[in-house]
Amino acid sequence: MGCDTFAPDVNGAARFAERLAAGLAERGHDVHVVAPGQKYRRFPPATEVIEGVPLTVHRLPAVRWPPHDWLRFVWPWRAKHYARKVLSEVQPDVVHIQSHIVIGRGLSRIAKQRGIPVIATNHVMAENILDFTTLPPLLDKMLLKAAWDDAERTFHIARAVTTPTRRAADFLESTIDIAGVIPVSCGIDASNYTPVLTPRESNRILYVGRLTTEKHIDTLLHAVTKLDPELDVTVDIVGGGDQRKSLDALTARLGLTDKVRFHGRVDEDELRSLYSRASVFAMPSIAELQSIATMEAMASGLPVVAADALALPHLVEDGANGWLFRPRDADDLAAKLTRVLTASPEAYVAMQRASLQGVEIHDIARTLDTFEALYRGEPLGS
Template identity: 55%
Template sequence: MRILIGADTFGPDVNGAAKFAERLAAGLVARGHEVHVMAPSADSRSGTWTEEHEGATLVMHRLKSWRWYPHPWLRFALPWRIVKNSARVLDEVKPDVVHFQSHFVVGRGLSIEARERHIRVIGTNHTMPENMMQFTLVPKIFHKIFLKAAWSAVRNTFERADAITTPTRRAADFFEQSTGFTGVHAISCGLQVSNYTPNLEPRDEKVVLFVGRIEAEKNLDELLKAFASMDPSIGAKLELVGHGDQVKHLEDLAVSLGIRDRVHLAGRVSEEYLKEQLRRASVFAMPSIAELQSIATMEAMASGLPVVAADAMALPHLVHDGENGYLYQPGNIEEFAQRLTDVLTASDRERERMQKHSLRIVAAHDIDRTIDTFERLYRGETVTDPVTDLAPERESDEAGAGR
């Protein structure tokens, strides 16, 4: 098939939606499809050329973009030119299917013009308007009005799609409740599990790791406060990998909490450094309450890490309390600290049990299953959503497996 993927954020951007779009595009190329990507330019250039992403060569249609300065890195395609640009790219590519990754700008333009040309359209939602409020500059008194308008814009774009997907069942249920749509598919973003090397060995040091955007929606204040309230005799260290507008705030908070010497804000890092930290860490922490899936958490699980995460949105799909880690009630700093302590002080046998559960759960999210499902959607075939929530293993099953 000839497939056109439309995205408002794409590599070199570093976030879940961009990473999913890259991996999907690369996986489709590996299966012999012709893949084009339409996305905002990452700099002042615009035009059509090839780029390497996730080891695959993609035909990129980069649109002239502007920087959205309330956000630390986001660039956006010019809204008043998006319909014309979408028409131009569609007429050049003549795709069999269009798959847009958000409704903001690119998805809106492509869905309008694809419908005009009777091209099949798939829409995937990775965001909630609520997550963007901090970057809109809209006064708090007008937030309800803004959100109502924002959800209306979501509906207007996604109603042009032949099929709608989102990464988890909880996210699909939330999307249906917020828009009135039905039949939204839950299809994991997935990841190439084989690209990660689990480290099941006992740890020489105790490292709590977070990977993701360093922004307010990630609730990293809670992580620092929980870490600070843990018993110092545990000897734990905290590492935050990622970049965002909260870096200075978190540095100052670490100083005020008296833990600055035990907190490392690594910033943007190479893939090699990230994988090294995933193998080195003792536990992965995810305090966000707005995750529609969390690719970073899946990467940690594929590396064999136990996880302590907020009991919110889609994280319980990945973190099965008491199996591969623990959930805590958002805002409960004492519980968060206790759960981190539980993992860091667990016996080697208990820790290995949690690690193996992480590997078992994340195996259901292998990206090959995701691509299989999207190929069927692209062709207009009936789709059964992949099962990614595994039932708990019985103790007798585990004992049998160990014999």
């Protein structure tokens, strides 16, 4: 399994790869993960405990990308060299790349040379990388085209290409020359979360995710200023990212310092506790190919208010388990949050139950079944 981002990174693609690898290992598969190392040196394959499961992880020499708060990457011109070494050592039956950018690119090309089947999953919108290039707009445009052109070449190597939702698959098919992209949910083990099916005594809004530009957390902060003061809301923001300082400053300018708490990165126990204490989950991002955090919130029995963008409408049904709002529209977000926070006890619990019902189709067991079938080259549903 080739990953350009993996533990200890905290993001949707890394979390999916960790859960998929651990789930496959628990089913008896010999899973080897290829991922960037935390230093620029070659590490021997080592056993790492991921999601409570021991996995063999091959850490490659990687360098830090300064404009980004955590991103490390392998030099692209070394990717094939490392791929040859790992594939010769492991002799895998199948290669599953989680990214087409560096490690996945190298693995896919060497796997093709050796006749090893490749499965590719796309978690990336190349547009989201532009915030960190530090290049002028014209060069950004050229880089974007080159990135998608290279993605197309990589995906054409794969026996099957997947992405987390149907809308994300449609986006990929409309962006590059590819057809037959298969939507496969990232999956979630709902038993890890504890829904509390009752209205909350206080109004707590929760956001979980990276603090980056495309997440539009500023929209959430502006929306909070538009809520009725009598609602007496508090906001918990969980996650780290390059926008933390600017969001701190915005919080102060808006006079929300006493209402908003930035928790940074938290462990799983604290995260589950925050889900259980929240009244509503807010996801203002416009770049979600699925949103594992939103699924975790649903598994915790939370109503969700999310931007009507990309894949989020697959998770949020207006008036059922929450509401969709117009992207970047703080007034509309405030109005939809108000609908949840002022709902009758019966309506609130109905939204909670709808979230629990809606997340059932994203059970991780289904995801594992699907990828096992793809690895074996079986038609889906057989």
